[in-house]
Amino acid sequence: xxxxxxxxxxxxxxxxxxxxxxxxxxxxxxxxxxxxxxxxxxxxxxxxxxxxxxxxxxxxxxxxxxxxxxxxxxxxxxxxxxxxxxxxxxxxxxxxxxxxxxxxxxxxxxxxxxxxxxxxxxxxxxxxxxxxxxxxxxxxxxxxxxxxxxxxxxxxxxxxxxxxxxxxxxxxxxxxxxxxxxxxxxxxxxxxxxxxxxxxxxxxxxxxxxxxxxxxxxxxxxxxxxxxxxxxxxxxx
Amino acid sequence: xxxxxxxxxxxxxxxxxxxxxxxxxxxxxxxxxxxxxxxxxxxxxxxxxxxxxxxxxxxxxxxxxxxxxxxxxxxxxxxxxxxxxxxxxxxxxxxxxxx
Numbered sequence: 001x002x003x004x005x006x007x008x009x010x011x012x013x014x015x016x017x018x019x020x021x022x023x024x025x026x027x028x029x030x031x032x033x034x035x036x037x038x039x040x041x042x043x044x045x046x047x048x049x050x051x052x053x054x055x056x057x058x059x060x061x062x063x064x065x066x067x068x069x070x071x072x073x074x075x076x077x078x079x080x081x082x083x084x085x086x087x088x089x090x091x092x093x094x095x096x097x098x099x100x101x102x103x104x105x106x107x108x109x110x111x112x113x114x115x116x117x118x119x120x121x122x123x124x125x126x127x128x129x130x131x132x133x134x135x136x137x138x139x140x141x142x143x144x145x146x147x148x149x150x151x152x153x154x155x156x157x158x159x160x161x162x163x164x165x166x167x168x169x170x171x172x173x174x175x176x177x178x179x180x181x182x183x184x185x186x187x188x189x190x191x192x193x194x195x196x197x198x199x200x201x202x203x204x205x206x207x208x209x210x211x212x213x214x215x216x217x218x219x220x221x222x223x224x225x226x227x228x229x230x231x232x233x234x235x236x237x
Numbered sequence: 238x239x240x241x242x243x244x245x246x247x248x249x250x251x252x253x254x255x256x257x258x259x260x261x262x263x264x265x266x267x268x269x270x271x272x273x274x275x276x277x278x279x280x281x282x283x284x285x286x287x288x289x290x291x292x293x294x295x296x297x298x299x300x301x302x303x304x305x306x307x308x309x310x311x312x313x314x315x316x317x318x319x320x321x322x323x324x325x326x327x328x329x330x331x332x333x334x335x336x
Contacts, residue, residue, distance in 0.1 A: 006238045010246045017250045017273050021257035026265045033269050040276055047287040049295050064309050071313045072265060075320045093259035097252045104248035108241060116241040121290025132292055141296050148303040155307035162314030
């Protein structure tokens with residue numbers, strides 16, 4: 001029975017992985033990744049890693065892929081055709097991947113590990129449950145646990161600093177904010193750092209606001225293609 | 238099932254992910270392929286943890302998942318920043334790491 005479940009889950013994981021690589025639309029790639037992760041969590045369950053299987057489904061298939069879907073729908077599908085040199089690169093990478101797989105197979109087959117050909121150590125009740133994982137995290141692995149939390153904090157702050165809006169009074173595409181284009185008018189500062197610290201409304205004497213009223217809105221199609229980057233964007237870096 | 242089968246599946250997933258990182262040009266898909274490679278490493282870690290009957294490998298896999306989540310957050314933030322500067326979303330075009 002476990003062999004049947006293993007082969008179904010392994011085929012699902014491999015099909016999902018091939019789908020991630022081969023599908024042209026990044027949105028479908030993300031969906032293939034969800035299928036891959038769920039199949040992989042079935043494999044984790046077969047290996048008695050119950051907590052990790054649950055964490056895989058909740059954290060990866062639930063949270064991380066939602067982040068991907070948001071960014072894909074923000075950036076657009078971005079299907080890029082392969083330019084000149086793409087075919088040669090594809091051949092070289094296929095060769096590299098083949099060599100890599102042969103090397104890994106040699107490592108697996110030629111290893112002196114006798115236990116590879118078995119089901120593993122005898123099952124102890126409580127192996128891989130949330131209790132045992134939590135106890136190990138708070139006793140033996142306390143330092144990696146704290147470092148992981150610090151790393152998550154750094155990554156969250158870094159992501160906000162990278163993706164924040166540089167200035168108020170513009171739309172997400174850095175165009176001047178035009179109220180008539182939006183069904184629901186919003187604050188000029190929504191999504192900026194100023195809003196995050198509590199300044200919900202633009203100050204009335206803001207010079208950018210008067211500049212916005214004098215400069216008429218130009219649709220992106222009519223704008224000049226080589227538009228210089230706004231000054232305070234370049235200055236910050 | 239024998240532990241070796243899990244290792245073979247892990248090696249296959251890793252190779253597919255490596256091929257994707259080398260061939261695809263969209264940074265979003267490259268991040269997805271990096272996820273594949275990290276998950277392959279996770280699978281082999283958990284397989285070895287089962288082989289030894291020792292849960293330390295599972296802790297290692299959990300930390301790998303944390304690092305992968307951080308990488309996704311920063312990588313997607315970079316892609317959004319690239320998009321907002323109206324640069325092409327193509328790793329072959331983004332050759333210079335300067336502002």
